[in-house]
Each structure stands twice: as structure tokens, then as C-alpha cells.
Amino acid sequence: MSAADTAAPLVARVDELAPGARTIRIRFWDGSELPSADGDPDAPAVILRSPRALSHVAWRPGEIGVARAWVSGEVDSDGDIERILTLRTRFEGLHFGSAELALLARTARRLGALRGGKPPIPETEFRKDxxxxxxxxxRSAISHHYDVSNEFYGLVLGPSMVYSCAxxxxxxxxxxxxxxxxxxxxCRKLRLTEDERFLDIGCGWGSLVIHAAREHGVRAVGVTISEAQAELARARVRGAGLADRVEIRVADYRELTDGPYDKVASVGMYEHVGRGELVAYFASVKALVRPGGLFLNHGIARIAPHVKRRPWASDATFLSRYVFPDGELSLLGTAIEAAERAGLETRDDESLREHYALTLRAWVANLAAHREQAVAIAGSERERIWRLYMTGAALAFEAGEIGVHQTVFAIPGGRHGLPLVRKGLLPHASAPSH
Incomplete structure (x- = not known):
């Protein structure tokens, strides 16, 4: 009996629980195949490369088991992972009860997936400490994500080395x-001017502080808790001839005591803070900014209709184990409320949701163009993780499941200097010349 014939009862039960959802083919290691539920011969295929693909799911049913099978390379696609990911919402709410779990175990045993015991967990899975x-x-969570390899990020991000929404x-x-x-x-939203003290919390590889010092003449400090990022950021600062105006530190924002700064930015960092820590986060920022100073917070937000549907803060997800350990997404309103409870005044907000979808698609294309080199630098597991996460994130932004916002806050007690007309905050349509 072929692997497909053996697995057919289990797949049929999935089709009963989620009618019409499985518009994909399933190809097994012996070459046998189950057609899509709608019989489409051109439907994309999920490929199970060995019985161990099922072993991961049998030992850990749910998203983590599937994630481990994907990361280890035991599960693959026929080349178009996006077509498969577009079906992800069709299986939401699918629940395996005791009967289904028993059927899964019997199928796995008959296919030889339980021989040899529990399969090894991929090396790239985050271990909490x-x-x-x-x-x-x-620091451990940040190192897991950002200390992959500066060269790897260079392949994905391109020369800008900016790891946030364009x-x-x-x-x-x-x-x-x-x-x-x-x-x-x-820089324009913050109204940066010559010789102001500017702080970038979570400065990455230094692109913002370099731009702010070069184009606006500020004296900038960038902080990161990634040693690898700091090393390259310092080299880029020296290469730009800005060592007298830009300092890169390895420090957590909670460790900073050298305020006040005139202006502060936090770009793509607050997702790591945690919802329960948001008030303390904004209070820490407020303590670092002079009265009348400005703070720009740029970060990803959940969107209300999808809050209950997707467990963004759950420990049992692909993102939490392999991409952003301990990352938590908040509603925009939750973040603004936390900022205002900490004493900041909300002055401006802009949604960049569509921009992030475009950004991610560019990064996916960069990774595809340099896949062999990426694998050589960071390993096949990392390449598979980034390919899946960035493709899925692009689809989520396009579908309005998550958004990204730039919010400007003013520190009470002084004149903030913001213009009456909002368009005064925006750059020209073309990129600035140097």
C-alpha cells in the first residue's frame, strides 16, 4: 500500500472538519500523491520528504509540529510557498479531538513515522532562559533573531541595511x-535640527543615526543589544566619516541614564517590549527626553478583527519559536493608551501597512536571488525560516491582519515646535539627494 493510500483516511477526516479548505495536493516520499479536495490537477503541492515529516506532527500536534517539519526540511512545497500560505486562514478553527489524535497516531505508526522515537528539535528553535x-x-531573544549573520542580513535587506518598513x-x-x-x-517628523541630541533605540546597523547626522547635523546615539549589529554599525559610522557625531552603544534602553535628548526614535523595536511592559517602556523614554522634545515610535500593531483569531503572543507558534521569541503585538490603541498613561502627548499617527507588504516582497525577492549564498552563510534552517516568515508576513499585511504605524509623541512642559499643517512633516516624493 502506498503512503498516500495509508494517509487517505486521516486526510479525509481533515477535509470533513474543514470542508473545501484543502485546495492543495499532498505528495509523499514514495512518489504517491493525494489530489486536492477540489480535484484541481494544477493545485500547489505540499511535499512530505520522509516519514519524519509526520513524526514531528505526531509528537507535537499543531503549529509547532508543522513548523519543526518545515524548518528541518522534512516538509517542503513545490516551489510556490505563497500559493500554499494563502490558504492558511481556511484551516483556522480546525481542532483535533481525541478521535482525530488517535487516527493521527495510527497513521503515523503505519507509515513508519514513530520508529526511532521523538525526532530531534531543529537547532534554530529558541530555548527560553x-x-x-x-x-x-x-538579550537572548534579540541575539536569537539578530545575531544570525550580518552578511545574511545584507543579502536580504540590500545596501540600505534597514530592517523595518520602507x-x-x-x-x-x-x-x-x-x-x-x-x-x-x-527625521522630518521629528523636526531634527543641527546639533540636537538624537537617540535611536534599537538602532540596528546604524542606518538612521548615520542619515540623521549626515543630512540634519545631529549628534546621535544609537543603542542595540545585539553585539553583531553594533560591530557593523560602528564600522559603517566610521566609513561615513561620522565618528565625531555618532556613537553606537551595546545597551538596553532601560540602562540609559545620560538624558535629556532633544529627540528620540524607536523603529521596529517596541514589538520586543511586551504588552505588560508598555507603560514602563514609554515612561523610560519620557525620562530620556527634554520637556518639549519629540519621540517617534514605529512598530507593528494587531488589527482589531484579527485579535482573537491569531495568538500573536502565544509560545506555541512558528513566529515565537523561530523568528521573534517573546515578541508581542499590541493594538494601536493599547500602545497609545500606554504612552499617554506614561505622560506623553500623542501628536501624529500614520499607517504604513501597504508599505510593509511591498518591503517584505522586496526582501523575499532578495533572498530568492541569493538563496545558495544565504544557505552557505546561515544554514538551510535559517533560510527556510526567513523565507516562510517573510512571505507569510507580506500576505498578512496585504490582508489587513496586521498593520504598522509611525506615531509621534510630544513631551509636555515645553514648546514642541510642530507645524500647524501636517504636510510639513512629509518628505518629498523622491528620495533626498546627497
């Missing part, structure tokens, strides 16, 4: 031009 959102554990004037322009525009947009 310490109290949630403590300094020690946050700002496109047109969908056809390059991500590097759009990233340059985003950096300028942040």
Missing part, C-alpha cells in the same frame, strides 16, 4: 530608495 522580558532573556512613492521603485525616504520621513 530567564524571566520573561528580563534584561537577560531579552516608504514607497510608487510600488515599482527599489526598496533601497524607499528606505532612504523612510529615514528622511522620520
Amino acid at each position: 530567564g524571566r520573561l522580558h528580563s534584561l537577560v532573556r531579552d 516608504y514607497f512613492a510608487d510600488p515599482s521603485e527599489s526598496v533601497d530608495v524607499a528606505q532612504e525616504r523612510k529615514l528622511e520621513l522620520i
Whole structure:
């Protein structure tokens, strides 16, 4: 009996629980195949490369088991992972009861998936250590994601080395031009002027502080808790001839005591803070900014209709185990409420949701163009993780499941200097010239 024939009863039960959802083929290691539920011969295929693909799911049913099978390479696609991921919402609410779990176990045993015991967990899965959102554990979580390899990130992000949403004037322009525009947009929203003290919390590889010092003459400090990021950021600062104006530190924002700064930005960092820590986060920022100073917070937000549907803060997800350990997404309103409870005044907000979808698609294309080199640098597991996560994230932004916002806050007690007309905050349509 072929693997497909053996697995057919289990797949049929899935089709009963989620009618019409499985518009994919399933191809097994022996070459046998189950057609899609709608019989489409051109439907994309999920490929099970060995019985161990089922072993992961049998030992850990649910998203974690599937994630482990994907990361280890035991599960693959026929080349178009996006077509398969577009079906992800069709299986939401699918629940395996005791009868289904028993059927899964019997099928796995008949297919030889239980021989040899529990399969090894992929090396790239995050191992928790310490109290949630403590300094020690946050450093571990950040290192897991960002200390992959500067060269790997260079392949994915391109020359801009900016790992956050770009700002496109047109969908056809390059991500590097759009990233340059985003950096300028942040500087203009903060009204940066010559010799102001500017702090970038979570500075990454230094792109924003370099731009702010070069184009606006500020004296900038960038902080990151990634040693690898800091090393390259310092080299880029020296290469730009800005060592007298830009300092890169390895430090957590909670460890900073050298305020006040005139302006502060946090771009793509607050997702790591944790919902329960948001008030303390904004209070820490407020303590670092002079009265009348400005703070720009740029980060991903959940969107209300999808809050209950997707467990963004759950420990039992692909994202939490392999991409952003301990990351938590908040509603925009939750973040703004936390900021205002900490004493900040909300002055401006802009949604960049469509821009992030475009950004991610550019990164996916970069990874595809350099896949062999990416595998050589960071390993096949990391390449598979980033391919899946960035493709899925692009689809989520496009579908309005998550958004991203730039919110400007003012620190009470002084004149903030913001213009009456909002368009005064925006950069020109074309990228700034140097």
C-alpha cells in the first residue's frame, strides 16, 4: 500500500472538519500523491520528504509540529510557498479531538513515522532562559533573531541595511530608495535640527543615526543589544566619516541614564517590549527626553478583527519559536493608551501597512536571488525560516491582519515646535539627494 493510500483516511477526516479548505495536493516520499479536495490537477503541492515529516506532527500536534517539519526540511512545497500560505486562514478553527489524535497516531505508526522515537528539535528553535522580558532573556531573544549573520542580513535587506518598513512613492521603485525616504520621513517628523541630541533605540546597523547626522547635523546615539549589529554599525559610522557625531552603544534602553535628548526614535523595536511592559517602556523614554522634545515610535500593531483569531503572543507558534521569541503585538490603541498613561502627548499617527507588504516582497525577492549564498552563510534552517516568515508576513499585511504605524509623541512642559499643517512633516516624493 502506498503512503498516500495509508494517509487517505486521516486526510479525509481533515477535509470533513474543514470542508473545501484543502485546495492543495499532498505528495509523499514514495512518489504517491493525494489530489486536492477540489480535484484541481494544477493545485500547489505540499511535499512530505520522509516519514519524519509526520513524526514531528505526531509528537507535537499543531503549529509547532508543522513548523519543526518545515524548518528541518522534512516538509517542503513545490516551489510556490505563497500559493500554499494563502490558504492558511481556511484551516483556522480546525481542532483535533481525541478521535482525530488517535487516527493521527495510527497513521503515523503505519507509515513508519514513530520508529526511532521523538525526532530531534531543529537547532534554530529558541530555548527560553530567564524571566520573561528580563534584561537577560531579552538579550537572548534579540541575539536569537539578530545575531544570525550580518552578511545574511545584507543579502536580504540590500545596501540600505534597514530592517523595518520602507516608504514607497510608487510600488515599482527599489526598496533601497524607499528606505532612504523612510529615514528622511522620520527625521522630518521629528523636526531634527543641527546639533540636537538624537537617540535611536534599537538602532540596528546604524542606518538612521548615520542619515540623521549626515543630512540634519545631529549628534546621535544609537543603542542595540545585539553585539553583531553594533560591530557593523560602528564600522559603517566610521566609513561615513561620522565618528565625531555618532556613537553606537551595546545597551538596553532601560540602562540609559545620560538624558535629556532633544529627540528620540524607536523603529521596529517596541514589538520586543511586551504588552505588560508598555507603560514602563514609554515612561523610560519620557525620562530620556527634554520637556518639549519629540519621540517617534514605529512598530507593528494587531488589527482589531484579527485579535482573537491569531495568538500573536502565544509560545506555541512558528513566529515565537523561530523568528521573534517573546515578541508581542499590541493594538494601536493599547500602545497609545500606554504612552499617554506614561505622560506623553500623542501628536501624529500614520499607517504604513501597504508599505510593509511591498518591503517584505522586496526582501523575499532578495533572498530568492541569493538563496545558495544565504544557505552557505546561515544554514538551510535559517533560510527556510526567513523565507516562510517573510512571505507569510507580506500576505498578512496585504490582508489587513496586521498593520504598522509611525506615531509621534510630544513631551509636555515645553514648546514642541510642530507645524500647524501636517504636510510639513512629509518628505518629498523622491528620495533626498546627497
